[in-house]
Amino acid sequence: MPLLEIENLHASIGDKPILKGINLTINPSEIHAIMGPNGSGKSTLSYVLAGRDGYEVTDGDIRLDGVSVMEMEADERARAGLFLAFQYPVELPGVGGMSFLRGAVNARRIEAGLGEIDHIAFVKTVREAANKLGIKDDMLKRAVNVGFSGGEKKRYEILQMALLEPKMAILDETDSGLDVDALRIVSEGVNALKTDDIGVLVITHYQRLLDYIIPDHVHILADGKIVKSGDKTLALEVEKSGYGEFTNAA
C-alpha cells in the first residue's frame, strides 16, 4: 500500500489559490524531492500536509497509510506518523527542551497504547541521539530553539524526527541556512533514519541537499502544480538550466 497519497490537492490562502491540483504517491522506503522556485507553493504544500490552520483545502485528498487525514488536526496527523521538519523552527521561550521532547514522544506512545516513557531511559535515548547529530548536552537543557544558531535549529529538527520515528517525514528547506558541514551532519541524520518503511519528502529550492540525500524521484513544482517528474538527474538538470523552462510551461 502507498504510504502517502496526494490526490488532486487544491488549497488556497484566503481567496488566492496556491496549490492547483497536486498528485503524488510515495511508497514505503522511497525518497522523493520536490523542487521549485520561490512562490511555487512548496511551503504551502508542507503546511497543508502537516495540517496547519489558515489554509483552505478546496479539493482533493491526502491519505496516510490509506486513511484520509483531511479531518485530522495537526497533532492527530503527527501521532499518525507524519513529521514536518520546519524551514524556520519556532522558538519556544520558557518551554524546556527535555519536557518538550518527552511531551511529544509520550503523546505518540499514549496514542499507540504504550505507557509514558521511563524518564531515565528517555534522557539516555535523547543524549545518544543528540550525540550522533553533534548536539551538545547544554543545548538540550535550554528552552526549545531559544538561542540556537540556524544550523543548531535544523539539527534539533532532525533529533525530534529521530525520537518520534515517523512513517512519513517531510523536510521543508532543511538545507537553508546550513553550511557544508552542518548539511552533511543533517543529511547523515536523515539517511540513518531511513529504514525499510519510512517515506521521505524533501522540499528544496536547491539541488545541493540532494547530493547528500539521494532521491528516488524528483518532481518540479511550479505555480501550484507538479509540471515534471523524473529521477535524480532531473535535479541536476534544474541546477544547470534553472527553473525558467518550467515556470514558462506553467
Place this chain on the structure above:
Amino acid sequence: MPHDVVSFERLAADAASRYADNGWPGSKDEAWRFTNINAIRKTEFSPADTAITGTSSEINFIHFINGVHQPIDNMSFNDGVVCQKLTDNAGLSSALAAAIPHGHHVADFALAHASDGLAITIDQVVDNPLQMIFDYSGDGISSHPVVVIKLLPGAELTILEEHKGDGAGLSAPVMLFCVEEGAKLHHARRLIESDQRYHLGLNLVQQKSKSVYSGDMVMAGGDITRSETQVSLMEADAQSYLNAVYLGRDAQMRDVTSRIDHDAPDCQSFQRIHGVLDNQSKAVFQGKVKVERYAQKTDGNQMSRTLILSREAEANTKPELEIYADDVTCSHGATIGELDSDQLFYLMSRGIGCDEARQMLIEAFLVDVVDALDDPKREWLIEPIEHWIKTRVS
C-alpha cells in the same frame, strides 16, 4: 529621617477622620480609572472581632485571621527577628504615619479600621524565610492587617506572604518595608483568595543606599484584586525589582499599580508584569516612574505583557514616566496579544494536543517571570500558576 512621634492610636484616628471626609475613590479618580469598585463601595463591611488564640510551632510564622494577628507570645523567631505590636513600637508607627501617601483612600480605610498591627525589626541575615499567612473568611467582613518590617543595615530576609480564604469579604492589607543601607529583602507574595473576595492592598517600600528589594507576586484569586506598590529609592545605589504575574477569568478584575520614586542618583528599578486574561476578565497595569532632578544615572525599566485568551477580555496598560533628570536610562514597553499561532502549530505538529499545547505556552509565558528565583520561592510561586492553568475554564 526623623519623624514626629505618632502612636498607632493617633495614626488610626487621623486615618479615620480622613476616611470620613474622603470615603472611597470615585470613578473620576485617575488612579482608579480602569478599576470599577462599585461592588465594594455599595457593601457595608464591618471589621471582624476575631480573637485569635492559636499557637504555632513553626519558626518565623506569622498568622493573621481576618486581619487580626495571633498573640505575639505564641510566636517563635530566629535570632535577629524582633516582633512587637505596632501599638508598642512608636518608632515604626511613626514611620508608617509618615509613609502613608497623602489622600490614599484605601490606606485611610484600612488604618481607620485596624485594631493593631505588627512591627518587625530584622538586624542580621536571617536564614529561614518569614512566613506571613493571611486567612480570611465570612461575608461582609473587612480585614485590615497592618505590618511594618524594618531591615537594619546589612540585614537580609526572605518573606513568603500569602493571602487566602473565602467569604464575600474585603481584604485591605497595608504594609511598609524599610530597607536600610545594604540590606536585602526578598518579598514573595501569592494572592490566592477565593473567587468572591475583594482585595485592595498597599505595599510601601523605602530603600536606603545600596539596598535591594525584590518583590515577586502571583495574583491568582479574588473577584476584584488590586495590589499597589509604592517604592521610594531614597538614597544612592539602591535597586528595586518588581515582578508580577496576574491571572484573570470570568468577570474578574486585576489591578497591578506601581509607583517608583527615584529620589537619589544611581538607583535602578526593574518591573516585569505578565498577565493572562480569560473570559470577560479585565486588568490594568499602571506604573508610574518619577525621576527627580538630582536622581542622575537612574536606570528605570518597565515591561508589561498580557496574553488574552478570549475576545471579551480587556487589558489596559498605563505607563507614566515623569523625568526631571537629564542623564537617565528609562524604558517602558507593553504588549497585549493572543497565543502565538506559530508556536501553537509547532507544538501540535509534534503530536501534542491543542489544549496541552496551549497550557504549555501559557505556563511558559507566566513562569518566565519567576523562573530565575531559587527554590523554595520559585516552586511556591509556580504552584498557584499551575493550579490556575489546570482549572482554567476555556
